[in-house]
Amino acid sequence: MLVLNDLVIQFGDKVALDIESLAITRGEKIAIIGRSGSGKSTLINHIYEMLRPSSALCSQRQGLVENLSVFHNVFMGALNRHRWYYNLLNLVYPLSQPLKEVGLIATELELDCPLTKPVSALSGGQRQRVALGRALYQHQELFIGDEPFSALDPVMGQRLLTHVLADHSTVVMVLHDMDMALAHFDRVIGLRDGRKVLDIDAKSLNVNTLEAFYQDDTALDFMVAASPATNRLESLPRAVKRY
Numbered sequence: 001m002l003v004l005n006d007l008v009i010q011f012g013d014k015v016a017l018d019i020e021s022l023a024i025t026r027g028e029k030i031a032i033i034g035r036s037g038s039g040k041s042t043l044i045n046h047i048y049e050m051l052r053p054s055s056a057l058c059s060q061r062q063g064l065v066e067n068l069s070v071f072h073n074v075f076m077g078a079l080n081r082h083r084w085y086y087n088l089l090n091l092v093y094p095l096s097q098p099l100k101e102v103g104l105i106a107t108e109l110e111l112d113c114p115l116t117k118p119v120s121a122l123s124g125g126q127r128q129r130v131a132l133g134r135a136l137y138q139h140q141e142l143f144i145g146d147e148p149f150s151a152l153d154p155v156m157g158q159r160l161l162t163h164v165l166a167d168h169s170t171v172v173m174v175l176h177d178m179d180m181a182l183a184h185f186d187r188v189i190g191l192r193d194g195r196k197v198l199d200i201d202a203k204s205l206n207v208n209t210l211e212a213f214y215q216d217d218t219a220l221d222f223m224v225a226a227s228p229a230t231n232r233l234e235s236l237p238r239a240v241k242r243y
């Protein structure tokens, strides 16, 4: 589905990402982990850019339109499926079919507020579910999520993850919940200081190892040894993407 080779992304002088190789295969469920600032968002935003026509992104920034309703914010996920006049009509007077479809997604996401409510009046958890709903309404093959359940309680997060996994054949998700990563994902990619230091079958890991990955630098030696494709070929020319 996607192969990244020698990817370097810089913000000014700051190298946010420096990855030798990373492949994503159709059908995989991939969890991305790492400390704050390790490059996770930079990586998944790049993946989204590369695979945009067939992927839906639920980003940390959400990008909701504050004074528009829950319905309109979710409906925005489908704007490019319809002609402009159909979209305009739904902006002014929502039609019954999209209302029904958005209503079903809201139910799936346990969003029990009225669809007419402006998102500016929602709680953090409700807003996050609206952003999630907008991504689900795209009905794409690939779901890319950047901590999409961070504002929800863990039990609800588990339930909603089940929907996301059922609705998408391929999932790439940043998360900090190690139990979730191990129970529901095939593969775990770990970043540290912009480098991929872990890329391993989830079955080979346990919660203790992953917690050590966050806390203890010595645990890294084991992981690097267990991970494929972490040896760098410094002599290769590198394509640098600068912002």
Ligand SMILES: Nc1ncnc2c1ncn2[C@@H]1O[C@H](COP(=O)(O)OP(=O)(O)OP(=O)(O)O)[C@@H](O)[C@H]1O
Pocket: 011, 012, 014, 015, 016, 034, 035, 036, 037, 038, 039, 040, 041, 042, 043
């Ligand atoms: N737009 C930007 N301008 C400047 N620096 C940036 C920008 N975006 C990210 N960075 C820097 O790049 C590095 C990686 O950031 P990134 O957001 O990818 O990390 P992250 O692992 O997703 O962090 P977190 O878990 O806190 O969300 C950080 O040092 C960050 O400060």
